[in-house]
Amino acid sequence: MKRGLALTLALALLLVSGLGAATFAVAEDDFSQEVTIKWMLEGSNVTDDTAVIEAVNAYLKEKINAKLQVIWGTWGDFDQNVVNSINGGDDIDIYFTCSWTSNEYSAYANKGAYVRLDDPENNLLEQYAPGLFDVLPAVLADAAAVEGADGVGVYGIPGYKEVAQEYTWDINTPLLEELGYTVDDIGSYYDLGPILQKAKELKGADFYPLNIEGGVLVRIALNADVVDSNLVLVYPFDPEHPSQSGTEIKSLLELPEFAEFAKKTREYYLAGYINPVMATADAASSARTDAQLTGQYLIGTQVYSPGYDAQASQERGFQVTFKPTHKPIISTTSARGAMMAISTSSKNPERALAFLNLLNTDPTLFTLIAYGVEGVHYNLTDDGKVEFTDKRADYQPWRNGLGNITQLPLTVDDDPQIWEKFAEFNDAEGVPILGFALNQEPIQNEMAALANISKEYLDGLCVGVVDPDVVLPEAIEKLKANGIDKVVAEANAQVQAFLDAKGE
């Protein structure tokens, strides 16, 4: 038996040492050797990429002597898999990363998962992607700087999609007009009562005028931005002058404004304005979509982007108006909405960066990856617009998660002025703490507990199914007992340090 164990151990060690084989990156790359770039993406709906990859490979061979292999991560699964891949040292070259997935950009740059691109020692950016940041808005470059394992620097290439963020009411205009109101009458959340009441009276008991997502509603009502994705902490901003917002991070449930919001929401809920199913997040999305498509709502909550009104109106078959509740803001969340980072386990970081450079500056390549092959996945109309074919169903990457989308040709459904509107929208004010991301490491025990507490109370309070007079004090007491004060203090100390460093 002893010998058996010894043998087992020896065998194990042998295999383990194989597992530990070091991979050192070469310092220079003259592109003479063909390499394969592995790329892991989020949110894809791709079942057949053969035609696209073939075309991409032919193109890349010529440009950077490389092949592409894409791992089409899907919503939900990407989060699980990417962490295993990174922690285990998989041979992926480029990872999708951002402010809201489990491989959160600043946290994993800090853990050593990503290559620093502007490292003064080898300055990869200058060598392999010289013009890249010129095509991107400056604010994106600023927001990409983060404190990583190799000092403060750029660890990822920001994707150029909508840079600003704006919450908005989603209004069923024909119904609103039928009730005798106009879009101008929709203002503060707290004043919606009479309009909702009228709608409820007109349409009956089974009609729920407020078609909301609790987590968005609370941000609309409080003008607050996300700090951690469980909404334990929020950053309240100034809705009219975002750049003049404060610099303080706060505990959401403890805000006096939150108590007021919860009370109002409870009132609306009891009056029958909100469908009780909204409190069960996992079951709510289907009901919400149903209500949108059938027009069985008056006011909903959305995140705005240019051109979305026209698209929504067309999809739902009635006029939908979006009425933003604040000026668009640029925050860390929005500016790091979609990025690409090169893994430290990549054997060819230079080539990977050259690929990212090409992706963001070469419309041919980007269109190919985002929309597929012309003649297969889409056809061009006479005026040069993209019209998708049935084949598109097999190949739908998440376009906005890929890179610089301003390179794309218009599709037949696009607003012809889309890119002008887009530029205008993105020309928004940044908040003072733009670029700040919370480092959860010093407070990880507290955050583990608070994430659970937030999940326990927030869904119910934001939809009104629970009585805030009873539940809110209970929630706050629990937050206190689990170290919310320490977390808020730590977060604000980090903000201060961030601002000091930025001021220098």
Added chain:
Amino acid sequence: MTAPQQVSRPSAGISSAQIKKLIALTSMALPGAIWLILLRYLPMFGIVIAFKDYRIYTKAPSLINNILHSKWVGFKNFTFLFTTTDSLRMIRNTVGFNLLWIVLIMAFAVFLAILLAELPRKRIAKTYQTMMFFPYFLSWVVVSYFVFAFLSPDKGLITVAQKNAGLMPTNWYNDPRPWPFILTIANLWKNTGYSSILYLATITGIDATQYEASRIDGANRWQQVRYVTLPHLRPMIMILLIMNLGKIINADFGLFYSVPMNSGRLFSVTQVIDTYVYRALINTGNVGMSTAAGLFQNVVGFVFLMGSNAIVRKVDPENSLF
């Protein structure tokens, strides 16, 4: 295979036939053993992650290098399980439900097995068995859809019935009070049939002469069950008991996460160690903390299993697991 016959040497104590047998039997165990070593033992080096501040070694990232170059932090990764005010609640839910269900499923399954065995018409008994066994084969995700069909806040069968009867419908996924019962029913529904068939198998294996003897002694139906059937079920009960106690601190994740639709309002009833850890780490994917939580559960389970086995061995030596 055609090795020349050797004369066994008494001094060595092993004959060539015995060696051949040893080799043959070892080779039979080998495929399973190799699998166990590769897929179970080899990854066990990863347990040290529980005691490390796991970071990626940027110079040459690989699992081994990452582990080797990460700092030791002692038991720091374990503390998040105990520093929250919810610790007691989640341990109570985990252990409490497990204990309750071990007893309930056992009682219910034994009861059904006895009923099945007593039924004179075997064909119907078989049909019952077939139907009772069915839920065991479904995953919790599938079961969560079944439950949702009844309890959905807007379309559920029960909710709609309440509405039609003019009652205020219960918002099932936001009211923790009925959930101890819902979870219990769901678990009994899924697992009782399987257990009862294990017990039934044992009952049908009881030597019929024992029943005849007891009948000659004047035992009635109930006394036969009491003095013949139940004692024979004891070994099976003991083995299942020990095995279940070994898992007392592991909750059935799907039952506590999918079936209540991950609804926050129900945490007072549905928060168990596994779901807590999942929700705490889903956003950060902290490997050190998740490994620590798993190790904690393994160690506690191991202690419980050895402990309950030792107790059983003392009071009932024949029926212990090993």
Added chain:
Amino acid sequence: MQHSIRRYGKNVKLSGLSFGAEAAFHLILGLFSIACVVPFIFVIIISFSAESSLRTVGFSFMPNLWSVESYQYVFRWGDQLWRSYFNSFFITAAGTVISVLICILYSYSLFRRDFKLRKFFTFLSFITMMFGGGLVPTYMVCKNILGLNDNYAAMIVPLLVSPFLFIVMRTFFSSTVPEALIESAAIDGSGEYRTLFQIIVPISKPGIATVALLNALAYWNEWFIAMLYIRSAKYIPLQYLLMKMQNQVDFLAKNSALIGAEAANIVASTPKENLRMALVVFIVAPIACAYPFFQRYIVSGLTIGSVKG
């Protein structure tokens, strides 16, 4: 077998149940049995309900409009659905055959009292029931050392061995196979493998069927392994197809506000409830059809397994 026949034979009938007791037994067993299958029937009905009906009367045993629209939607995936169906069947069949073989071999060696390494191998499998190395190390070993990456093997190999089933199978052997049988085979000059496959296996069919069924179910219901190791759509099994939707719904419920502009489109394209119910029917139907056949063996298998002496 002898015993059970006698037990169920005339002796029992003589002391038969009173009519009232029998009726009560049927009532209890019948109700429970029906409760076990009714939810599935309910889900079938929902999957055949028209969406308009769901909107007006909710989930109901009597929808006011029947429809096959959710199945039409499922069929519109066409290739992916059938490919996943094929994958599930293939993985289940191949995995079951190999795992049963490994199980028979391993547990037979555990069952042989005269096997010198018996204790060692028992210990080897027992420890793994209690301790594991965690997700990331297992993932790395499977992927990088064993090459379980985006292929059928990746879904078959990780489930090949179950120490619990080793115990079950060993118990079958020790309760059905008289040691004298092995001894006499050895005296006749039969090799160990020949003894096992020509003498032991044929009389252990019920036990093997039990283990096969449990293995087959484990393979059929598996999705986590597929999520870890499968990247391209062509290998996705059916169960994982459902889980992917579930994961997507969960994820979007939590993060849709952070994804940005396209989120609403993505959420809108998420499959609705009745569609997911239809998929559940697709997953459960093969189990419902196949397992009564297995069950004949499993019950007698368990029965024989527990007969003493």
